Amino acid sequence: MxxxxxxxxxxxxxxxxxxxxxxxxxxxxxxxxxxxxxxxxxxxxxxxxxxxxxxxxxxxxITENCLDRHLDTKGDQTAIIWEPNSPSEEAKHISYKELHSQVCAFANVLKNNGVKKGDRVCIYMPMVAELAVAVLACARIGAVHSVVFAGFSSTALAARINDAACKVLLTADGGFRGDKITPLKDIADEALKTCPTIQKSIVYKRTNQEVTWNPSLDVWWHEELEKVDDNCPAExxxxxxxxxxxxxxxxxxxxxxxxxxxxxxxxxxxxxxxxxxxxxxxxxxxxxxxxxxxxxxxxxxxxxxxxxxxxxxxxxxxxxxxxxxxxxxxxxxxxxxxxxxxxxxxxxxxxxxxxxxxxxxxxxxxxxxxxxxxxxxxxxxxxxxxxxxxxxxxxxxxxxxxxxxxxxxxxxxxxxxxxxxxxxxxxxQPVLLDNDGNEIQNTEAEGILAIKNPWxxxxxxxYGDHQRYKNVYFSAYPNHYFPGDGALRDGQGNYRITGRVDDVVIVSGHNLGTAPIENAINEHEKVVESAVVGFPHDIKGNALYAYVITYDGVVPDDELAKEIRQVVSNTIGPIAKPDKIQFVSGLPKTRSGKIMRRILRKVAANETSNLGDVSTLLNPEVVQNIIDNKL
CATH class of the missing domain: 3.40.50.12780 (ANL, N-terminal domain)
Structure with a gap:
């Protein structure tokens, strides 16, 4: 094809x-x-x-298009080459025929464990071939998969399970990542303490480490496979x-x-x-x-x-x-x-x-x-x-x-x-818009990126919040999809993405909303308020810079910064930890109370020569104080 x-x-x-x-x-x-x-x-x-x-x-x-239609012509061709964490472990070559069989068998496992068309299944697994099998098995029976990156914390996992009201969790005893083992089952168990909709947790054995077992909830992946065949018509x-x-x-x-x-x-x-x-x-x-x-x-x-x-x-x-x-x-x-x-x-x-x-x-x-x-x-x-x-x-x-x-x-x-x-x-159909939402007609231009017409x-x-979908992507510029990025266009019509124009920072290729990170920092008992922005980083592309206000009488030090990073790691995941934490006396705010992140971004990026007009701020004096004490 x-x-x-x-x-x-x-x-x-x-x-x-x-x-x-x-x-x-x-x-x-x-x-x-x-x-x-x-x-x-x-x-x-x-x-x-x-x-x-x-x-x-x-x-x-979709699985008939990914699997069944290839069986006659490509049944013996390798569909997935799985390369393990350690080069000393053997790679797996899984043919289309084998993948089809594994997907159908695991789809039957899901059905045996009460999963029906339309049910949500949360997947919190390492990058084993069985993760791909699980995704396709859900699609085979019409269940909705929600994969959560296996680097997220129990709090982040629980939030995603609860938002989608997932019925079943697929996880593993642990996951190999470099020279570390992530205790996925332990993290999942912690999450499930606050996830009432989960009826079964199906656990894949990868690292063979000791895990806590709840017989009324937990079942082993390999034991469940022994109970089924690989005949599963596609829903x-x-x-x-x-x-x-x-x-x-x-x-x-x-x-x-x-x-x-x-x-x-x-x-x-x-x-x-x-x-x-x-x-x-x-x-x-x-x-x-x-x-x-x-x-x-x-x-x-x-x-x-x-x-x-x-x-x-x-x-x-x-x-x-x-x-x-x-x-x-x-x-x-x-x-x-x-x-x-x-x-x-x-x-x-x-x-x-x-x-x-x-x-x-x-x-x-x-x-x-x-x-x-x-x-x-x-x-x-x-x-x-x-x-x-x-x-x-x-x-x-x-x-x-x-x-x-x-x-x-x-x-x-x-x-x-x-x-x-x-x-x-x-x-x-990309277009560039000016600040008033008008399409910029010149070929060579810079502006706000938007997309005309659907694809x-x-x-x-x-999920569960169509109004938010409308507000975030379609309300700023009517009849356009707004991705949140700025771009420039050269004379040949080529686009270069210039970065986010909203409060999302891309760190190591991952979109991180600054609001959830600020919320996590603010949970610390010694913190009054915080603001998080991105700043250029020669490895990650962007890294996170946190400006933190502490309560009176608190003496900020390295230990407090370490505690704050740990809170962020526990709440969201290690990837969201700020690289720099600057303790400040105040944050630059408009008279309506909005934090001027534009100024904070410029300070973090060492671009303090052109901060624009700060006289309209409620507290312009804090800006110089922040600059003087920049890390």
């Missing part, structure tokens, strides 16, 4: 078609999939509500039925459960996967992300498997047992397309290039980046040392909310430009 654009002329032609008549364009693409019933209408949308529906009336099951799903919920940080309060549906998501992730990476039959493709993030959903599981590709899943980290691990895995599995985060590239670039040069990377054809814009220095290091100046680099811009890649070069087809995501994919993989709502 191929949906691929083969030349720049063809890209231009397809793009034009997709803009002039989106319904016809996507109907043609959708003909390449297996449907149980065809659609009566391709697209219906009203962005004032906002509501979007694709392939109305169509019925399908008939409506195109607009929920496929999964995935939580992303909000700029205010609790995480947002983004809802993705079956039909449009399948069509768009497959189409974008094949075109951006220019995947060819027999290629080995590796995305280094965790399935806990949208990148893992779309471009480890659904897009590649629907395309009949061989996809690599990696349990480990780039630094273990040394900083050559990525390249060792590329050589070992003869990887052709390699997709990772700029933060990983920057971390690896700090180490001797011999760690790259000692491995044979001649099979690489395409390099990719995801999670945040890549800086020029890292781009050239990646190009020179990994790609040997012969691999196109696709710098992909997209989000949890968009479901798939939105702006990116197509490998070897459209032209790369360092630090630019470049051109929109067919079907995607198939757009998240349909925030």
């Amino acid at each position: 191929t949906l691929q654009i083969r030349s720049l002329e063809e890209y231009q032609k397809e793009y034009q078609k997709s803009i002039e008549n989106p319904a016809n364009f996507w109907a043609e693409i959708a003909e390449n999939f297996v449907w149980k019933k065809k659609w009566s209408k391709v697209l219906e949308y009203d962005w004032l509500q906002p509501e979007t529906k694709w392939f109305l009336g169509a019925q399908l099951n 008939v799903m409506d195109s607009e039925d929920i496929l999964f919920i995935l939580y992303t940080s909000g700029s205010t309060g609790k995480p947002k459960g983004m809802v993705h549906t079956c039909g449009g998501y399948m069509v768009y992730t497959t189409y974008s996967f094949q075109n951006v990476f220019q995947y060819k039959e027999g290629d080995i493709y590796w995305c280094t992300a965790d399935i806990g993030w949208i990148t893992g959903h779309s471009y480890i599981v659904y897009g590649p498997l629907s395309s009949g590709a061989t996809t690599v899943m990696f349990e480990g980290v780039p630094s273990y047992p040394d900083y050559g691990r990525f390249w060792e895995v590329c050589e070992k599995h003869k990887v052709n397309q390699f997709y990772t985060a700029p933060t990983a590239i920057r971390a690896l670039a700090k180490h001797p290039t011999e760690l790259v040069d000692k491995y044979n990377l001649s099979d690489l054809k395409v390099l990719g980046t995801v999670g945040e814009p890549i800086n020029e220095e890292a781009w050239h290091w990646y190009d020179d040392h990994v790609g040997k100046n012969k691999c196109p680099i696709v710098d992909t811009w997209w989000q949890t909310e968009t479901g798939g890649m939105m702006i990116s070069s197509l490998a070897g087809i459209t032209k790369d430009k360092p630090t630019f995501a470049t051109l929109p994919l067919p079907g995607i 198939p993989s757009l998240a349909r709502t925030i």
Whole structure:
């Protein structure tokens, strides 16, 4: 199955078609999939509500497209190569036939444990092949999966379970990550103390460590598999039925459960996967992300498997047992397309290039980046040392909310430009807006990025809170989707993402809302108030800088800073710990009480020469005090 654009002329032609008549364009693409019933209408949308529906009336099951349809022609081909945390443990090669059998068997385990179509299943697991099996097994029976990254704390896990009212939890005794073991079962047990909707916890044995057992709740994964066969017909799903919920940080309060549906998501992730990476039959493709993030959903599981590709899943980290691990895995599995985060590239670039040069990377054809814009220095290091100046680099811009890649070069087809995501994919209509929401007509411009008109993989709502979905993404600029990013456009129409224009910071490729981090800091008994902003970091891209006000009589010191970091780690996860904590006497506020984060960002980034007008602040004197005591 191929949906691929083969030349720049063809890209231009397809793009034009997709803009002039989106319904016809996507109907043609959708003909390449297996449907149980065809659609009566391709697209219906009203962005004032906002509501979007694709392939109305169509019925399908996404797992038949990812598995069943490949069995006759590719049954013995490897679907997933699972590379373990430690190179001394053997990799697994799972064929399409084997994956189909494992998914059907585990789907029956879920049914045996009371899971029905529409039920929510929370998955809190390490990057083992069984994580992919679990995701597909949920989809097989029409259950809604909600994967929570296995680095999150018990508090964060509980919040996500409760928000979706999940019925079953899938977890593991523990997870290997470099030279550490994460005690996943212990963390999950702590979370479940406040999760009344969970009826069963199915535990995968990975690390063989001692765990606490609750016989009325816990069952072993391997023991449950012994009770079932691998015959499980795929549930008939409506195109607009929920496929999964995935939580992303909000700029205010609790995480947002983004809802993705079956039909449009399948069509768009497959189409974008094949075109951006220019995947060819027999290629080995590796995305280094965790399935806990949208990148893992779309471009480890659904897009590649629907395309009949061989996809690599990696349990480990780039630094273990040394900083050559990525390249060792590329050589070992003869990887052709390699997709990772700029933060990983920057971390690896700090180490001797011999760690790259000692491995044979001649099979690489395409390099990719995801999670945040890549800086020029890292781009050239990646190009020179990994790609040997012969691999196109696709710098992909997209989000949890968009479901798939939105702006990116197509490998070897459209032209790369360092630090630019470049051109929109067919079907995607980006525009730049000025501060008043007017579209900037000049080709060469800088402004607020927005998207006109829907595309198939757009998240349909925030679970249980459609008003919030409308407020966050559609109210600022009516009839546009607002992603929260700024961008500039060059004379050729290439886009460069310039960063967030709201209170979300991208740290090591992960979106972190500043509000939940501030809430966690403010929970500390000695803290009155805090403000968190991002600042440039040469490895992470951005890091977190916290300004903290303590109660009178408290003498702030390193010990207090350590306690605050621990609170954040326990509440949200280690990834959200601030790199810098500056204790301050006050925070710059407007007369309405709003914290002026713009000023705090500039101070954190050492850009104090142009702070703009501070005279309108309620307390302008605190600004100089903050600058004088900057870390």
